[in-house]
Amino acid sequence: MGAPAKAMPYGKLVDDSLTSGGIYMSGSSDALATVTLRVNRFTPRPERDRPARSGSPFAKKSSPFGGASASARRRPRGKQWVQEYTLPVRREDTVLDCLLKIKRTVDPTLAFRYSCGHGMCGSDAVAINGTPTLLCTATVGDWAKPATPIPLADDEGFRHTGDAGDKRSADTTAPEGNSCEDNADAQSHELGIIELAPLPGFPVQRDLIADIDPMLDQIRKLKPYLQADGVLATTSEGKVDVFEYLQRPEQLAKYELLSNCIACGVCEGACPVYAGGDAFIGPAALISTSRFVNDSRDTATDERLDAIDTADGVAACQSVRACSRHCPRGIDVGEEMWQIVARVRER
Incomplete structure (x- = not known):
């Protein structure tokens, strides 16, 4: 068995088992690969007490359903940024498994919600690659997508999606923190990127937690x-009908x-x-x-x-x-x- 994972700050995770030769074998069902989670993070500003203002008589009236109005679902103010975490995984691991590993060994400040972990409570709904779904039912193998390089622009300012993009893809090297022996081997075991964002249509409380x-x-x-x-x-006898x-x-x-x-x-x-x-x-x-x-x-x-x-x-x-x-x-x-x-x- 390989040595335990070493945590590196700000989203990098290195697993010594990747270089041990005993677990990282091509074709093995439990072989490890790497995936990058691109997480949209958010930290709200501290709330300040402000005096109440009287509304304009010409303002649009709120929805009779209260929370459904656009004003009630406006994104709160705060710091927003995108953070990437690269870690070793197996294709059958769920995205929730990845986030728990990051939370416990890499970045304890990452915030997300979950409860049962089996798709029964619905508390861990987020947007994965722009699609609303549950963290605990989404597997890495199903949702990881290849990293798409940004096409280079020519002298006239146009971006080519053919030769230039292909050349850039071919020149792409293994990400920092990958412990594979060579770049070719690293590329073959890089599953891709999974983008995570809070559930659309709801106010964001922190990171992946939506209200x-x-x-x-x-x-x-x-x-x-x-x-x-x-x-x-x-019943006809005057007794309570249990049916x-x-x-x-x-x-x-x-x-x-x-x-x-x-x-x-x-x-x-x-x-x-x-x-x-x-x-x-x-x-x-x-x-x-x-x-x-x-x-x-x-x-x-x-x-x-x-x-x-x-x-x-x-x-x-x-x-x-x-x-x-x-x-x-x-x-x-x-x-x-x-x-x-x-x-x-x-x-």
């Missing part, structure tokens, strides 16, 4: 719980998949309307409403449809269906959005 409270507030306002008529069912809410399999199937939503915010980060800052209740809240609208035991269907039949509700959905692309629970969010929009319009 998803606006989304949760919207879900709460739509009463995400079963609302029955309150009448206690009884009051018994359902048939086809009734359960209408909302069973929707109940798997973990409110991770991936669909909202992928939605160009919500992440773009427009007033929109968002797909997560509409999925929550659809779950109870399709529940045969719920008696508040009309009230729920009235609550989303607004300019900031279903009317703001542009049917792009980008919300369906990376749902970690396998929900076709775009199709469910279309179904609830059609039901509102058919009333």
